[in-house]
Amino acid sequence: MFNMMNWTMSFQLKLLLLIVLVVQYSKATRPSLFHLFGSTNEPQGDSTTWAVLVAGSNGYDNYRHQADVCHAYQILKRGGLKDENIIVFMYDDIANDPSNPRPGVIINSPNGPDVYAGVPKDYTGESVTTDNFFAVLLGNETAVQGGSGKVVASKPDDKIFVYFTDHGGPGILCMPTGPFIYANDFIKVLETKHAMGTYDEMVIYVEACESGSIFEGLLPADLNIYVTTASNANESSWGTYCPDMSPPPPPGFDTCLGDLYSISWMEDSDSEDLRHETLEEQYLKVKMRTYNNHSSEGSHVMQYGTLGISKETVSVYQGSTPGSFSAKPFQSSDSMGVVNQRDADLYSMWKRYKKLTEESQQKEELFNKIKEITAHRAHLDGSVDMIKGYLLGNELVSVRDEGSALVDDWGCLKSMVRTFEKYCGSLTQYGMKHTRTFANLCNNGVNNKAMDEATKHTCSSYKMGRWNPAIVGYSA
Ligand SMILES: *[C@@H]1O[C@H](CO)[C@@H](O)[C@H](O)[C@H]1NC(C)=O
Ligand SMILES: *[C@@H]1O[C@H](CO)[C@@H](O)[C@H](O)[C@H]1NC(C)=O
C-alpha cells in the first residue's frame, strides 16, 4: 500500500515534470521554429504591432526631434506596420518654417532622404499634450482632445512600440504645451495599461536629457515592458549633424538634423535585417555609438524593465521588409560632433545670426532674442542656487543612490516647480535641468511654505515678461 502510493506519487511527479519541460521547451524554441519555417518572425496570428511616436518640442531650432520622429515613422512604415496602427505626435511647424532651406522637406541625416512625406498628422500643434499621449496609450478615445482621435486600441496579444524624443530633465519629459510628462504619472499609465491586459509586450525608446531618471527605481520589471534610454539618470543627451561640426548638415541648414541616440538606433534599423537582429544587439550597438568614442560628449544608453524581451528580434516591434534593407555601413567607432540638447537652440540661433552679414532689423531682433534667452537662463540658474542655499545652506545635500527613484513625493516635486515658476518665471526646457535640486528639497523635508518664502524673496524683483507662466503655462 505504502509502496503503491509512493509509486503513484512519483509517477505523477514525473508526469508533471515532463509537462513542465515540454512547455518550457516549446516556449524556448518558438523563435527558432519561426526561422525554420521561414516565417517573418512578425507577431503571429491575431497579434498586431502598434506604435506611438512623440516629438515633444517645437520651433525650428529643435528641428532634430521632429526629424527623428518622421524618420522613425518611415522605418515602421517600410517594415509593414499600418498607418492605422502608428500614432504620431509632432508639432508640425518645421517643414514649412521660413528658415527651412528645403521647404516641405525634412531630413534626419546629411545625405538622407526626405522623411516627412506621408507622415500621419495625428496630433499636431496644441494637441501634442501629455494628456493626449496618455489617453492614446490607454486607448481611451473619449479622453482625447483634438487631433485625429487615433488611439492604441490594442488587444491582449498585441505588441506596442513607443518612441519619444525631446528635451527632458530629472523625472521629466517636456512637451510643447505644458504641463510636462512626470515620470510617476507615466509609470502609472503603464501600470494601468498592464492591468487592462491590452498588450502582450511593449518596447519603449526614449531620447532626452536625464532620460534614465524616468524609469530608474520606478519601472517594475513585471509589466512586460522593455525600455532603453539615451542617457542615464544624471547626464545630458546630445544633438548631432549640427552646423560646423563633423559630420555637418548640407549647406543652408543652421540647425541640427538629429540626436545621437536616435540616429544611432534608426541608422542601425535602416541597415540591418531586423528579422535577425535582437533588441539586445541593437541596444549594444546604439550604446557603443552613443558613448561617442568614450568622449565627454556622449551619454550612457541604459536599459530597464523586463530585460528578457530584449532577446526578441527588432522586427517584432519595428517590422521588417525582407530584402529591402540598405547595406549602408554602420560606423560605430567614429566620434560624432555633438551639441548638448540644452544648448542646441542657442547654438543654432548664433549660427543664423553670424550668417546675417548685413546689419538689419532681422539681425537685431535675433540678437535681442538671444540676449533675452541667455539672461533668463542665467536668472534661472542663479535663482535656483540662491533658493537652495537659503533652504539647505551649505550642507552637503544627500543625493540619492544610483538605482533609486529621484523622489518619493512627486506631489511635492510638482508643487516646488509650480512655486518656483509662480515667482521666478517659466523654467522652460532649459531650466528642467534643475528638477533634481527641487527633488532634493523634497527629499530633505523642505515644506512648501518655506519654499514659497524663499522663492518670493529671491525673485521678487524679476520681470518675467514672456516667461510668465500665466501666459506660457505651468510645466507642472
Ligand atoms: C477615459 O477617459 C474619460 C475622460 O477622462 C474617463 O472618464 C474614463 O473613465 C476613461 N475610460 C477608461 C476606460 O479609462
Ligand atoms: C577616438 O578617441 C581616441 C582617443 O581620444 C582618438 O585617438 C581616436 O582618433 C578617436 N577615434 C575616432 C574615430 O574619432
Ligand SMILES: CC(=O)N[C@H]1CO[C@H](CO)[C@@H](O)[C@@H]1O
Ligand atoms: C546618482 C547617479 O545616478 N549617479 C551617476 C551619474 O552618472 C555617472 C556616469 O556618468 C555614474 O557613474 C553615477 O553613478
